[in-house]
Amino acid sequence: QSVLTQPPSVSGAPGQRVIISCTGGTSNIWAGYDVHWYQQFPGAAPKLLIYGNNKRPSGVPDRFSASKSGTSASLAITGLQADDEADYYCQSYDSTLSGPGWVFGGGTKLTVL
Amino acid sequence: QITLKESGPTLVKPTETLTLTCSFSGFSLSTRGMGVAWIRQPPGKALEWLALIYWDDDKRYSPSLKSRLTITKDTSRNQVVLTMTNMDPMDTATYHCAHTTWELLSNWFDPWGPGMLVTVSS
Numbered sequence: 001q002s003v004l005t006q007p008p009s010v011s012g013a014p015g016q017r018v019i020i021s022c023t024g025g026t027s028n029i030w031a032g033y034d035v036h037w038y039q040q041f042p043g044a045a046p047k048l049l050i051y052g053n054n055k056r057p058s059g060v061p062d063r064f065s066a067s068k069s070g071t072s073a074s075l076a077i078t079g080l081q082a083d084d085e086a087d088y089y090c091q092s093y094d095s096t097l098s099g100p101g102w103v104f105g106g107g108t109k110l111t112v113l
Numbered sequence: 114q115i116t117l118k119e120s121g122p123t124l125v126k127p128t129e130t131l132t133l134t135c136s137f138s139g140f141s142l143s144t145r146g147m148g149v150a151w152i153r154q155p156p157g158k159a160l161e162w163l164a165l166i167y168w169d170d171d172k173r174y175s176p177s178l179k180s181r182l183t184i185t186k187d188t189s190r191n192q193v194v195l196t197m198t199n200m201d202p203m204d205t206a207t208y209h210c211a212h213t214t215w216e217l218l219s220n221w222f223d224p225w226g227p228g229m230l231v232t233v234s235s
Contacts, residue, residue, distance in 0.1 A: 002159055034219035038160075045209055046160065048223035057223065089160055093218045099176020102150070102162040102220060 003028060003094050004105035011111040012080045020108045022073040022090030028103060033093040035073035037066055040087045040107075049088070050075065077110070085112045115139035117149070117210050117226035124232050125200050131231060135193040135210030142168050142188045148213040149193040150222055151184065153206040161206075164195055167215060200233045207231075 005023040012018040022035060029035060034053050038046035048057055050066040053073065066075045073092075077084055090105040121133040133151070140147050150165040164184040165173045174182050183196045193210060207230045211222035 034216070034221075036221040038222075045225040045227050046222075047225070048221060051221040051223070052219070091160075091221065093220070095218070099179075101173060101175050102165070104152075104160040104162065106159045 002106040003103040004090050004092060006088075006090060006105035006108045008106070009109045009111065011113055012077075013113045014080055014082060016080045017076060017078045018080060018110065020075045020077075020088050020090075020110070022075070022105050024071050024073075024092060024094075026071065027096040028092045028094040029068060029073060030071040031095055033095070035066070035068050036091045037064075037075050038089045038091065040089065042086075046089060080112055082112050085110055115212050115224055117212060117224065119208060119210055119226045119229045121208075121229065121231070123230060124234065126235050127201055127233060129200050131195075131197045131200050131204070133195045133197075133208055133210075133229070133231070135195070135226060137191050137193070137210070137212065137226075140212065141191070142166075142186050142193070144168055146215045148215060148220070149186070150211050150213050150220075151193075151195045151208065152211060152222065152225075153204075153208045154228070155203075155206040158206075163197075163208075165213065165220070166193060202233045205231065205233045 037050040039049045040046040053068040094103045117137040148167040151163040166184045181198045207228040209228040211225040213220045
């Protein structure tokens with residue numbers, strides 16, 4: 001059970017827009033810790049897609065955007081392309097008294113129909 | 114350009130201790146703000162943060178694994194070592210190291226090493 005909750009899968013047709021949600025709680029996202037997003041292709045290492053809630057590293061297309069509000073964050077992909085098909089993970093910091101540390105969502109598999 | 118690469122045994126027996134080395138280039142762990150984290154991913158499952166060490170030797174561990182983990186750095190050799198005791202088949206995973214910087218706990222991990230699959234089996 002991940003501290004951050006993501007839908008196991010989302011899908012969309014080429015050209016469409018999809019949104020992946022990441023739901024946390026009062027000890028992580030709502031507490032003000034930033035949310036970051038990673039893209040992972042099968043057999044490869046995760047790659048940073050979004051950092052600091054909504055910032056794109058150099059080289060990441062502006063088709064990828066993200067936001068954070070309350071206890072949740074979301075990643076939006078517009079103009080869906082076949083090579084966007086991958087797993088996507090959100091990540092933040094959790095300050096729970098029982099054990100602080102960096103946490104990931106359970107991951108969302110994006111299928112391009 | 115920052116690069117990292119993991120090395121160590123690909124197969125360990127239950128109850129044994131795993132020692133993994135992360136060799137990196139493109140930054141120094143003697144530079145203020147720099148850090149290296151270890152993150153693992155069991156086959157078909159999600160990412161799990163394990164440990165992190167900063168330039169000033171501040172060390173952080175996953176609460177659920179803290180008793181089994183030790184992270185150290187060798188600044189002169191640009192290496193970070195993770196040891197995990199009492200390995201169990203449930204610890205079978207791809208282990209990644211990743212670069213991070215101190216960001217008031219809002220750290221992100223970038224880039225990542227390619228990872229290495231460690232299988233725990235007798």
